[in-house]
Amino acid sequence: xxxxxxxxxxxxxxxxxxxxxxxxxxxxxxxxxxxxxxxxxxxxxxxxxxxxxxxxxxxxxxxxxxxxxxxxxxxxxxxxxxxxxxxxxxxxxxxxxxxxxxxxxxxxxxxx
Numbered sequence: 001x002x003x004x005x006x007x008x009x010x011x012x013x014x015x016x017x018x019x020x021x022x023x024x025x026x027x028x029x030x031x032x033x034x035x036x037x038x039x040x041x042x043x044x045x046x047x048x049x050x051x052x053x054x055x056x057x058x059x060x061x062x063x064x065x066x067x068x069x070x071x072x073x074x075x076x077x078x079x080x081x082x083x084x085x086x087x088x089x090x091x092x093x094x095x096x097x098x099x100x101x102x103x104x105x106x107x108x109x110x111x112x
């Protein structure tokens with residue numbers, strides 16, 4: 001029952017969005033979508049056969065160094081914004097050997 005209600009809610013939102021697009025006469029070039037994801041860049045892989053029960057290297061704490069990555073593009077795909085990386089440092093160690101950030105913009109967040 002709960003999935004049916006959520007499906008109905010999604011259909012209502014989709015209909016409202018379609019009505020707005022028609023009303024405002026928007027094109028695919030004017031509609032953008034952005035999404036963010038987290039990346040634990042120093043964590044060990046969790047789904048490999050060599051380390052089934054081991055979540056951490058022996059004698060080490062679990063690494064929790066995380067960065068946030070934001071991607072944005074328009075509906076037609078003609079305008080793609082460079083990936084934006086938000087982390088603790090200006091240039092994270094995971095990118096220290098990359099000469100130029102051709103595909104990514106780095107933002108440092110304040111530690112508080």
